[in-house]
Amino acid sequence: MPGARASASGDDAAGVHAARLTIGAVLAALRDDFPDVTISKIRYLESEDLVHPQRTPSGYRKFSRADVDRLRYVLTAQRDHYLPLRVIKEHLDALDRGLPLPGTGPAPPPPAREPDRSVQEPDGEPAEAVVPPLTPDEFARAAGLDRDQLADCVQFGLLVPDAEGRHPAGDLPIAQAAAGLARHGFEPRHLRAFRTGAEREAGLVEQLVAPVLRSRSEDARARATEKLAELAALSAQLHRALLEARLRDLLRP
Template identity: 50%
Template sequence: MLHTPSGGADNGTAATGNGPMSIGVVLNVLREEFPEVTISKIRFLESEGLIEPQRTPSGYRKFSRRDVERLGHVLRMQRDHYLPLKVIREHLDALERGEEVRLPSLGRPRDPGEGEPLGDLLGETDSASVARIARDELLTATGISVEQLEEWESYGLVVPLPEGVYDAESITVATLVAELGRHGIEPRHLRVMKAAADREAGLVDQVVAPLRLHRNPQTRAHAEARAKELAGLAVKLHAALIQSALGVRLP
């Protein structure tokens, strides 16, 4: 829930009560929940058509309470669901038209300790291994181009299944690769992450492989549970190592 402060300044312009707010005041409001947000981020979301603040005769932006609430929704959907801006825009526009829509859970993050998939296609499946996504569906869900997908496939970041379709995790991967790209990290830079992930997956598979080959169905089911548990621990360790190396604490 966003709370509008009673005042603030930006280029000498203040906002009080529920009146128009300057971009500096909006930044202070949003930082209560989104400490990493910047003025550049707000301007970028405006350029992408997510908000349309009014302008004063001298060109300063003036944000309404509705603009701030919409910004909060956008940032929340990016943070909690890793949704691309195209999907977020369509979702918010549908809500404003009064349509009853359900927020897709593409790339929805979970607690790594749970060992669960990071994204389930539209929240419909219990396992990422069940969902299969056609190529055009993947492009639509992530908002990327055919050229981008082909480049990412060439680096092994997104891998189609033998049938030419993709698993549900491909949505998460593609969305995160696109987000990293907006920060200047190119797909070729991510090959080291892909290689590390493959090695970690191989280590987990080495541990659980004997259980998967067992005759007893319960033992095989236990193998899958063990694989999820180990994967969750590996993700936590990976994050902790990166934080330690950078000397930062992730939210």
């Protein structure tokens, strides 16, 4: 149940080998349903006592599946029901005590996808299931593009297929954005500036974390991975804020 508090003792009772996720893995698990979620947002919800991950001896957060369900519950309540965090916390506190919700709350979230237990992370925990690449037809259909538009996205560098011409599912947000812009008259050739800007931003971020990523220390690499995700979120926030400010200028008399 999403309201069940994921305490350390409770999880231990459920089994000391229960899978635990890094904050980056949690972000990846939530992104499909909540594209705007960021590592900073997850940390904020923790600071508001809405989710309770364990901490490793080095201080890194480790989330249980119950923690992820709890986050889904909070994010769904905010997005679909516009509930303030104070009210959501009252709902979760009621669920923690085994009481009925105070009024009609959001529907329970869907269960988290089971991990692929045939793949192990470096610390011995099962990794998230890997979605296989999509054929061009599957990818275009999922993105809302026709084959010509998909070919143009590849030609102008927005999408990079593998050696067999397939596309990673992780590139779907790019293709879906291109499809949405196409409905407003933007062709892939018009979007090269976005690709160039993203490459420059990635280069700046790489300068900050590349030395750590080369480290053989798993803790150091975990810190770098978390920092990468946070920097990406902040870069996206800055890009959106600058674009919105420029568009506001266009509306001024």
